Amino acid sequence: MAFKIGLLGLGTVGSGVAKILLDRQGRHPLLGEMEITRVGVRSPDKPRDVDLPQNIFTTDLEAIATDPAIDIVVELIGGTDRAYKLIMQAINHGKHVVTANKAVIARYGAEIFTAAKEKGVYVMIEAAVCGGIPVIQALKQALGANRIKSVMGIVNGTTNYILTRMHREGGDFEPILAEAQKLGYAEADPTADVDGLDAADKMAILASLAFGDRIKLEDIYCEGIRQITSTDIAFADEMGYVIKLLGIAQHTETARETALDIRVHPVMVPTSHALASIHGVTNAVRIEGEPIGELVLSGPGAGSGATASAVVADIINVVATLRANPSNINLTMGCTHQHYAKVQSIADSINLFYVRLVVLNQPGVIGAIGTCFGQHKVSLESIVQKHIHDGMASIAVITQKCQESNFRNALKEIGELNAIDSIPTVIRLLAA
């Protein structure tokens, strides 16, 4: 008996999924027990490069989500509200759901998993985070023995592509973004990627699985890469760092049990760090756990084939479980979170900072800056003046670990000093 799959959407990822299921030789034997029964699309008559019978196409996606003959609904239409509605319909009609939709899961995960639990169905989300990299599986199953300490990653390929090119070419953000858009590596509206929102969606999902609590998206501090300049990248390079947009989720050092530190922002990463050598559109996630230590998973974070690989892996898991036992949920595949995490505010977080200041080239400036940081309990690692030009100098400051609010208060006062022209960049830093 074949399990009947209803496919919502036949775009890049949907076509990838269909191609895998139509060309089974050499893949997992369970693919032989799956059948694409219906496909929901906007334009059924559009020519497509997958060989599916015309009569299984429909524009009525709701009819698929509620079709009693369908076992598994695979949601690949993207967007939030309509996708959410379809997923809930499918669940309420007792169907298992596989989705690649990070936006829906990050926003409506609580409602979706509560409904799934009630109905006793699986909602599988491997493809929603980092494409083909099996990071959801790792957090749900393979690392089950561990207490997770931190999850840190390059989870957005577009920004990593832009930053990689900025590093290699010494170019600035805007022209490289424009080129990335031409080449199809960035969307026409790049906001979700370059402002870190896409990464925040993914971190909400990863942190929720890693730490066992639900995360509200609005609790995630989020800062993109628009402010990064070639000057900062050159400074970073000189000091042995590369600038990466990282998602970070970790228990706070001071109050491990009570608050989660979760954010997305650029970070100066020491070149010796595992994430420093992840280039271009590649994604990578570093997970630290007790007792395992450090695990790094890297691979293609997007694209038709990689994302389809994760979607089909989820379908295989559901089919394997249903086949063995159609009535009881396997607890390594479900989601049992009930509470929202208490999230630490970014002001309370502990960080190292790199800050670049443009100052009047006059005596006493470095002293004034150093004193001001000191008065706010911010110890400095280094303070270096360079690039004197037209009576102005660039100063690069690196702090030791300090509370973010203290650093910000110091910086506000420094900004008001007469000798300070501007403070173009602040980037948090990972200790070498």
Added chain:
Amino acid sequence: MAFKIGLLGLGTVGSGVAKILLDRQGRHPLLGEMEITRVGVRSPDKPRDVDLPQNIFTTDLEAIATDPAIDIVVELIGGTDRAYKLIMQAINHGKHVVTANKAVIARYGAEIFTAAKEKGVYVMIEAAVCGGIPVIQALKQALGANRIKSVMGIVNGTTNYILTRMHREGGDFEPILAEAQKLGYAEADPTADVDGLDAADKMAILASLAFGDRIKLEDIYCEGIRQITSTDIAFADEMGYVIKLLGIAQHTETARETALDIRVHPVMVPTSHALASIHGVTNAVRIEGEPIGELVLSGPGAGSGATASAVVADIINVVATLRANPSNINLTMGCTHQHYAKVQSIADSINLFYVRLVVLNQPGVIGAIGTCFGQHKVSLESIVQKHIHDGMASIAVITQKCQESNFRNALKEIGELNAIDSIPTVIRLLAA
């Protein structure tokens, strides 16, 4: 109801497993449904740093493997024959087995998985390869949608530690091995590690899962790192390579369907390659599949905590499945191979080579070497003479892709030339 676990062995890994199961808070909730019921050890009275009741210890390991009350037998005694016997006893008594024993699985996998299939029990082996890295899971489940093209990895921490130190310090093999032994990174008898036998065990297991056929250990070509000298490492470094001991398994280029190319030997890896930056005792596996592309998993390949993490992950998987359904096997967790892979002989394999020759410093030598390679259809990428000393010169040759047997025939003839003093090193090479 708790699932009853019988632990065979309470050494480094066994203690790690016990510690996790005795300290559940913050780990997977299913740990609450497991109970260590019996522990088999050699010396029950030895003081131990895990808090288990004295009355569950026994020296009679067979009694545990056959105990009707035990659900899951966890084999962590190491070695081959006795462990194999205990595993088979457990299977024949209807118990599920979790093992970290690569040697047993690489040698007796066929018998073990056949018996397990017959009895309808799971034999889980995540901990047998690369410690905490979930590479078995990736090949069995997460990459199920893919046709695997190649599996390539640094799967032995001891040799990677030695090679890393040789690279960093410019030292030679023997003294660094001696230090590694002192520090506990290498065994008193280092043969299994430095001659590549341990890596071959692991590659047999990985290749079997990746390509769906059983592998005979004796079919794996195996070459260790004893021949590597500081001179070769310096040459490699100059040319932009690092020397790593790699396990490689891939379909042959010429006859994809019929033969598997599987071997363990040192490789000159371009510094830009994902495996080049894996240092020290860390393990890493690079899997290439269609459609996913390239996935790299890296982490601790050995050690109490990391290996115990994998053992407990396997126990969690078995418990989750048994709990949902005690009678039908989940097909993503079993092993269904029936046939042995046809393995290509190393003589037929296609490689690039680096070879270092010591020659008399006289005119015509480079020409003679080049001609000899050419007569055997081996095209050269580069041939460079350096380090002239006492009338002798070192010559580094890099070939293009060629058949191994042609290369070896050429090298044999070259070795007989009057101007050739010796051919100290031959290392295969990955194209940059």
